[in-house]
Amino acid sequence: MATQTFDPAKAEAFADRLLGILNSGAIAIMISIGHRTGLFDKLATLPPATSQAIATAANLDERYVREWLAAMVTGQLLTYDPATQTYALPAEHGAFLTRAAGSDNIATFAQYLPQLASVEDQIVACFQQGGGVPYAQFARFHEIMAEDSGLTVVAALEDHILPLVPGLVADLERGIDVLDLGCGRGLALLKLASLFPHSRFTGLDFAAEAIAFAQAQVQQQGLANIHFAVQDAATLNAVNQYDLITTFDAIHDQARPDLVLANIARALRPTGTYLMQDIRAASDVAENLDHPIAPFLYTVSCLHCMTVSLAVGGMGLGTMWGEAKALELLGAAGFTSVEIKRLAHDLQNNFYLVRRD
Numbered sequence: 001m002a003t004q005t006f007d008p009a010k011a012e013a014f015a016d017r018l019l020g021i022l023n024s025g026a027i028a029i030m031i032s033i034g035h036r037t038g039l040f041d042k043l044a045t046l047p048p049a050t051s052q053a054i055a056t057a058a059n060l061d062e063r064y065v066r067e068w069l070a071a072m073v074t075g076q077l078l079t080y081d082p083a084t085q086t087y088a089l090p091a092e093h094g095a096f097l098t099r100a101a102g103s104d105n106i107a108t109f110a111q112y113l114p115q116l117a118s119v120e121d122q123i124v125a126c127f128q129q130g131g132g133v134p135y136a137q138f139a140r141f142h143e144i145m146a147e148d149s150g151l152t153v154v155a156a157l158e159d160h161i162l163p164l165v166p167g168l169v170a171d172l173e174r175g176i177d178v179l180d181l182g183c184g185r186g187l188a189l190l191k192l193a194s195l196f197p198h199s200r201f202t203g204l205d206f207a208a209e210a211i212a213f214a215q216a217q218v219q220q221q222g223l224a225n226i227h228f229a230v231q232d233a234a235t236l237n238a239v240n241q242y243d244l245i246t247t248f249d250a251i252h253d254q255a256r257p258d259l260v261l262a263n264i265a266r267a268l269r270p271t272g273t274y275l276m277q278d279i280r281a282a283s284d285v286a287e288n289l290d291h292p293i294a295p296f297l298y299t300v301s302c303l304h305c306m307t308v309s310l311a312v313g314g315m316g317l318g319t320m321w322g323e324a325k326a327l328e329l330l331g332a333a334g335f336t337s338v339e340i341k342r343l344a345h346d347l348q349n350n351f352y353l354v355r356r357d
Helices: 008-036 039-045 051-058 062-074 099-104 106-110 112-117 120-129 141-152 154-164 168-174 187-195 208-221 257-267 294-310 322-332
Strands: 079-081 086-088 177-181 200-205 226-230 242-248 268-279 337-341 349-355
Touching: 008 039, 008 062, 008 106, 008 112, 039 051, 039 099, 051 062, 062 079, 062 086, 099 141, 099 154, 106 112, 106 141, 112 141, 112 294, 120 294, 141 154, 141 187, 141 208, 154 168, 154 187, 154 268, 154 349, 168 242, 177 187, 177 257, 187 200, 187 208, 187 226, 200 208, 208 226, 242 257, 257 268, 257 322, 268 322, 322 337, 322 349
Parallel strands: 177 200, 177 242, 200 226, 242 268
Antiparallel strands: 079 086, 268 349, 337 349
């Protein structure tokens, strides 16, 4: 048996990389805190300021703010002037850390990491015993997903996503029946209902908390052309009922995506369109080595998307189920026409334009 040689230089380089990973992981948690507390947004409006001035402006406790600032300075996200003991957020950094940055605000997505870490003990038990961690264990997931969706889906609907389907805008203006499965808090559907008052919209999700939020928004916005209900997509039994069915980042974490897709095919009218947004990736890990956020997405998969499916005896496709598996399941569901579209500004998603004929 061949013996491996030990390269001290490679070992030292790897140790340095691991230290960098530890630091980056810690900074990611602090970025999430900076987003949730509004510290990045406040810093973007202030001149260089002391920790007390920043804490006062943000209405936060100074001692915690000071420790957070130290992490941000040593992590090179903020600058610090020791002579005046003042901190500042460079404009170039604020362009990716503040709510004003819109979909470029990476701080929004940093929230996923502490949320996923909150179920680490349960995930370790799953490694040892199998099974999964149910949705109910993820306290803020729908809140974070809604904020994510607001930046990536809702903001892009009018100018980018709807034009992917030829003639869809005109159809919506005229009036059609639309279903969004796995709608979460319903932000995308609420936007569509406000844009197209002649169309009729239905949103279904199995999470009661998310649907309650959506229903409250319907009342608040006074929309008469939209209805939300609690329902598992796997139990949908509509036949030839909808002209457009959408799923936004929802299929891969279903317990039975095969049943859901078959239900969608049956519920769609013969001339209708199914628009499926899902993660852009290959089904084989070997083809994802150059994917810019593959480690993040596989982690999200292991600690959420895969495990919530396995928790109810599902298929556990995972976030990175990939194009090949998606095409396989769409074909098995009875769809004969599938076209994959991509948006120039969106590195994470594919948009599948799917029809029965």
